[in-house]
Amino acid sequence: xxxxxxxxxxxxxxxxxxxxxxxxxxxxxxxxxxxxxxxxxxxxxxxxxxxxxxxxxxxxxxxxxxxxxxxxxxxxxxxxxxxxxxxxxxxxxxxxxxxxxxxxxxxxxxxxxxxxxxxxxxxxxxxxxxxxxxxxxxxxxxxxxxxxxxxxxxxxxxxxxxxxxxxxxxxxxxxxxxxxxxxxxxxxxxxxxxxxxxxxxxxxxxxxxxxxxxxxxxxxxxxxxxxxxxxxxxxxxxxxxxxxxxxxxxxxxxxxxxxxxxxxxxxxxxxxxxxxxxxxxxxxxxxxxxxxxxxxxxxxxxxxxxxxxxxxxxxxx
Amino acid sequence: xxxxxxxxxxxxxxxxxxxxxxxxxxxxxxxxxxxxxxxxxxxxxxxxxxxxxxxxxxxxxxxxxxxxxxxxxxxxxxxxxxxxxxxxxxxxxxxxxxxxxxxxxxxxxxxxxxxxxxxxxxxxxxxxxxxxxxxxxxxxxxxxxxxxxxxxxxxxxxxxxxxxxxxxxxxxxxxxxxxxxxxxxxxxxxxxxxxxxxxxxxxxxxxxxxxxxxxxxxxxxxxxxxxxxxxxxxxxxxxxxxxxxxxxxxxxxxxxxxxxxxxxxxxxxxxxxxxxxxxxxxxxxxxxxx
Numbered sequence: 001x002x003x004x005x006x007x008x009x010x011x012x013x014x015x016x017x018x019x020x021x022x023x024x025x026x027x028x029x030x031x032x033x034x035x036x037x038x039x040x041x042x043x044x045x046x047x048x049x050x051x052x053x054x055x056x057x058x059x060x061x062x063x064x065x066x067x068x069x070x071x072x073x074x075x076x077x078x079x080x081x082x083x084x085x086x087x088x089x090x091x092x093x094x095x096x097x098x099x100x101x102x103x104x105x106x107x108x109x110x111x112x113x114x115x116x117x118x119x120x121x122x123x124x125x126x127x128x129x130x131x132x133x134x135x136x137x138x139x140x141x142x143x144x145x146x147x148x149x150x151x152x153x154x155x156x157x158x159x160x161x162x163x164x165x166x167x168x169x170x171x172x173x174x175x176x177x178x179x180x181x182x183x184x185x186x187x188x189x190x191x192x193x194x195x196x197x198x199x200x201x202x203x204x205x206x207x208x209x210x211x212x213x214x215x216x217x218x219x220x221x222x223x224x225x226x227x228x229x230x231x232x233x234x235x236x237x238x239x240x241x242x243x244x245x246x247x248x249x250x251x252x253x254x255x256x257x258x259x260x261x262x263x264x265x266x267x268x269x270x271x272x273x274x275x276x277x278x279x280x281x282x283x284x285x286x287x288x289x290x291x292x293x294x295x296x297x298x299x300x301x302x303x304x305x306x307x308x309x310x311x312x313x314x315x316x317x
Numbered sequence: 318x319x320x321x322x323x324x325x326x327x328x329x330x331x332x333x334x335x336x337x338x339x340x341x342x343x344x345x346x347x348x349x350x351x352x353x354x355x356x357x358x359x360x361x362x363x364x365x366x367x368x369x370x371x372x373x374x375x376x377x378x379x380x381x382x383x384x385x386x387x388x389x390x391x392x393x394x395x396x397x398x399x400x401x402x403x404x405x406x407x408x409x410x411x412x413x414x415x416x417x418x419x420x421x422x423x424x425x426x427x428x429x430x431x432x433x434x435x436x437x438x439x440x441x442x443x444x445x446x447x448x449x450x451x452x453x454x455x456x457x458x459x460x461x462x463x464x465x466x467x468x469x470x471x472x473x474x475x476x477x478x479x480x481x482x483x484x485x486x487x488x489x490x491x492x493x494x495x496x497x498x499x500x501x502x503x504x505x506x507x508x509x510x511x512x513x514x515x516x517x518x519x520x521x522x523x524x525x526x527x528x529x530x531x532x533x534x535x536x537x538x539x540x541x542x543x544x545x546x547x548x549x550x551x552x553x554x555x556x557x558x559x560x561x562x563x564x565x566x567x568x569x570x571x572x573x574x575x576x577x578x579x580x581x582x583x584x585x586x587x588x589x590x591x592x593x594x595x596x597x598x599x600x601x602x603x604x605x606x607x
Contacts, residue, residue: 110413112595126581289427
């Protein structure tokens with residue numbers, strides 16, 4: 001029954017862009033992309049319980065690494081992509097080593113990640129290698145070899161593939177010993193240490209994995225929009241977006257970030273539709289974030305496992 | 318090299334800005350010390366208070382210094398109610414959860430401001446905005462001098478309140494030993510709400526002192542939250558003396574950072590201090606616990 005539902009969902013996702021107007025295909029692309037970067041947050045924030053307020057640091061490092069390699073050093077973007085992931089992984093591991101060696105936990109870890117993202121943002125705003133606040137443009141040359149596509153359907157499928165890979169990684173975490181160790185650390189760090197888990201190493205590993213994934217999302221973003229600037233790359237909005245979709249959908253669950261992303265995208269589109277009917281609501285972006293901020297409060301307070309837990313409960317009933 | 322006169326002027330300007338930072342940070346450190354809540358909504362609530370000052374000026378013609386008692390009292394009420402309705406009711410369990418709740422509150426506040434007030438930068442024109450007083454070779458803007466003095470005076474009053482009044486003593490008792498305070502008959506939940514209210518009232522006063530020389534946008538909260546956290550972490554979470562010293566140090570850092578590194582890169586100093594303190598000495602300068 002479950003396999004059938006999954007197969008149907010997969011099929012629907014594959015044929016979806018062929019059936020709907022371009023605009024809705026782009027909405028679907030954004031949904032999968034947000035689910036993907038949300039999943040990168042979920043790996044460290046959900047499964048391993050290391051709440052981060054600064055995942056934009058990894059996102060931005062990925063976006064800037066591939067863009068600089070491509071624009072300044074003439075690399076092919078497909079080759080620059082793994083390099084960006086490696087940088088994201090390194091930065092993730094680096095922040096983790098520094099923070100966890102200092103014994104930071106919980107809120108303090110969340111706040112220091114925010115400060116790291118802020119340092120990156122200010123540095124990118126001032127450095128010449130990132131062209132400062134002007135941002136960096138990638139020259140449009142719409143050929144697949146350049147990681148640019150004339151037909152936007154391919155970028156949809158790429159986002160879909162990224163999302164699938166991230167779901168597989170999350171699924172692997174629920175079945176592997178590594179994932180089990182992460183959950184043990186999340187539930188009780190001292191108990192996990194007493195069981196013989198090398199807490200420090202596991203946490204560094206998961207931040208490296210999460211950072212690499214998030215950096216992959218950064219490169220994807222830069223290639224889709226062909227432009228990146230310090231506020232887009234390292235601003236708190238991206239960090240909050242990743243955290244929100246995961247917390248609302250269900251932190252530490254396989255489908256949480258996807259569910260959260262579908263919900264956020266739907267709310268976004270509904271408010272947009274409402275705005276076209278009632279011109280008084282012309283400012284839509286804040287409206288959906290108000291709903292989402294309120295949902296975050298209610299979910300942390302009343303439904304700590306997110307909407308995914310509702311689905312799970314019904315299945316077992 | 319830079320003329321020492323310019324550096325002295327920079328330090329003085331930093332000290333003046335620091336005075337208001339002290340007031341903002343005292344509110345944050347009070348909330349942490351009593352409730353053990355890291356109030357991520359601190360900056361956003363300051364931003365809302367700044368809009369309140371702005372609209373009182375624009376719609377009712379009230380000078381920010383005149384509206385100070387009004388905005389401070391209003392901020393206390395908002396904090397008290399916010400604690401009773403949201404923060405106190407929902408914040409239990411892991412400390413990240415409380416951080417996430419206050420993040421949710423700040424997202425709602427920021428976007429409500431964007432929805433109703435728009436994204437434009439708003440400023441207040443007061444007749445004394447351009448007045449200057451001369452101290453040695455340094456020229457200091459009069460409103461900044463007044464604001465800094467007023468901020469320190471308010472901190473002093475708050476300190477007297479905490480040491481001399483029964484409510485203040487109850488707050489300190491709860492901060493030190495929750496269970497014991499409950500046992501001697503203190504209504505701990507009430508003290509929590511009052512403390513949160515006082516913490517937010519500090520923001521109301523700070524907003525009035527900031528507006529004559531500063532601007533407000535819906536993003537202002539985010540800029541202040543990092544500064545406030547850095548001050549509190551630098552001084553030591555929960556320490557009043559730490560908030561005072563930290564506020565002035567950060568004010569000077571910001572001013573000299575801007576002088577030596579330029580407007581853009583100068584801000585990096587605050588985030589770097591925050592990171593270094595957390596990594597090297599998480600208890601801060603005057604803190605007792607990590």
